[in-house]
Ligand SMILES: [Zn+2]
């Protein structure tokens with residue numbers, strides 16, 4: 001197989017775990033690179049939610065990798081087949097690396113539909129069941145640069161038994177082998193990277209087995225599945241991820257699915273994760289909120305967090321204690337977290353400051369909290385546009401701060417700074 | 425900027441006629457307002473609540489928009505005049521650097537609010553937000569518009585539906601004249617905010633004429649033709665328009681309210697109107713209807729699912745330069761950005777149409793432009809709406 005020629009150059013490994021580096025020669029043409037730890041660009045059908053390309057490109061230094069989901073792609077298979085040029089060209093995305101995941105990290109995914117031979121994805125028209133041949137046919141029409149292999153990730157529910165977890169690991173490995181078999185015979189997929197999926201629920205031995213076995217296959221990178229916010233608490237997540245990443249080769253990227261909260265991201269970076277899905281800015285936007293958590297480690301502790309000083313108040317800071325093994329708490333995702341401010345709140349009515357002082361995004365350079373508040377209470381579409389611009393900018397700057405902290409040995413300070421958010 | 429200084433010394437509006445069409449009543453003008461010069465004929469997009477339907481002000485400016493609308497009724501309710509004044513007017517609040525026109529609020533009140541009662545004092549209505557009784561008087565309307573700081577304000581007029589006939593129409597016409605005088609007296613910023621009169625009189629030529637005679641005696645900076653575009657017969661509509669432009673002073677801008685369909689725009693430019701506004705292009709965009717030289721294209725219809733051409737291959741808007749009908753069709757199922765793409769295209773369509781109209785007037789070939797436009801818009805000669813043919817014949821443009 002003429003594989004994917006991506007190279008991962010690690011410049012630093014902190015405490016044996018947190019990895020700082022550069023993914024080079026990514027994309028089928030090998031013309032892109034991505035700093036790690038990093039975050040993918042979250043989209044709906046290749047379009048960052050609410051944003052036209054002009055609005056998106058007010059953001060400087062966007063990540064080189066755009067995520068689309070198979071749940072979006074599957075219902076358009078016929079159209080893409082007729083188009084022939086691949087999804088990037090279809091969506092007018094000229095200069096990006098395309099990663100195709102199975103599910104949308106910001107949309108609920110009903111369980112009970114994975115079998116030994118199939119996975120199911122949910123598009124706007126309902127469930128679409130995919131066997132390996134259909135799955136691979138889709139990848140050939142989408143023509144991504146990377147894609148996530150078929151997987152059975154239904155292990156996060158309360159009732160998940162050890163037996164079910166074991167089955168999910170076996171199934172996912174079997175799916176991967178089937179995908180790789182077709183992949184290697186497909187000229188159209190030459191140079192495309194397959195991401196193998198590590199499962200194993202909350203059982204350490206299963207996690208280790210899944211990682212070890214997946215690492216034996218010719219994959220380009222790894223998806224760590226079943227760790228999403230709500231599935232388990234961070235201590236367990238860190239412990240399992242640390243064990244998993246120990247089994248994975250140094251030179252391949254590890255992408256963690258479904259985790260986006262700043263505090264959890266930091267802990268997972270320290271457990272050895274390289275890449276995250278950038279869905280948090282979207283969820284925050286849908287709540288009418290602006291990310292405002294401080295991550296500036298250049299400030300002295302006293303004056304740090306200028307933007308957040310105005311934020312805390314009881315009603316908007318509902319600390320989300322994650323409850324392990326609850327039905328993936330979707331209702332929690334509609335609640336304001338301590339990392340954001342709810343601009344629908346009346347006190348922003350006559351607040352003429354930018355969303356976050358010092359933020360250089362288009363929204364903060366041009367508009368005030370009072371205006372965004374007005375757009376929200378009048379249900380105007382521009383609210384989503386401006387919030388999405390700011391939230392995307394803020395979140396990607398956070399990842400830049402993580403890399404700087406790793407480079408300058410300031411992870412402890414960064415973690416403290418992030419945890420201080422929302423606390424008086 | 426020295427330009428700005430001189431502006432402060434002269435009245436806040438200056439109309440320079442660049443070209444008169446030798447055949448029709450059309451004209452191309454440079455309308456200089458406090459925030460920039462507007463090339464007319466002009467279509468003004470409507471940004472009801474201080475925002476244009478998901479489009480950023482930079483995008484709107486990028487499309488070449490020189491003036492857009494805000495609605496006094498909506499903005500007066502939320503966020504309210506005090507707050508907007510604190511935000512340095514509507515310009516500051518929405519960060520729009522070019523011109524703004526605000527309506528009086530009267531039209532919305534009569535059309536949106538059920539419990540409204542019109543007396544000599546003003547329009548009384550119950551707030552849909554807190555149920556309190558509110559009186560919108562001419563003074564109140566101007567006071568709100570002064571707070572909004574718009575470049576062009578509209579007088580409060582007594583609005584009656586264009587399908588109503590009889591004494592109520594005459595009463596409304598006379599009252600609108602009295603309210604005009606009260607509005608003129610109430611304007612706190614005549615040096616930087618223009619107040620336009622609104623010609624009323626329903627579909628009655630004599631009443632219209634009487635209103636024109638009376639209102640043109642006032643030294644207002646511009647005139648609007650009101651009380652039309654509310655479901656009346658097109659035959660009545662164009663006759664009232666042309667009657668109005670016949671009696672309006674040449675040296676002042678004429679604004680035809682609520683008109684925005686492409687054919688109506690082209691015909692009414694020929695009848696001598698300079699300015700237009702309409703919510704239609706942006707509203708229809710959100711339902712996936714894209715405006716094209718041959719009418720409209722419903723992007724959400726199945727037939728476009730595999731159509732890989734842009735909405736209009738000749739359009740230079742950001743949407744048509746990047747996206748296909750098929751992609752937009754698919755995106756409509758996934759994200760609101762699809763609406764923004766079509767909104768941008770539709771605004772671009774309206775503004776480009778008006779620029780082409782102006783260019784043809786300047787180059788003395790407007791009648792030819794009309795013929796080409798109609799030919800493209802309708803599949804055959806017998807599809808041309810008879811009112812448009814008649815209206816155009818009245819200004820010497822005929823078709824084979
Ligand atoms: Zn910002």
Ligand SMILES: [Zn+2]
Nearest residue numbers: 739741744769
């Ligand atoms: Zn276009």
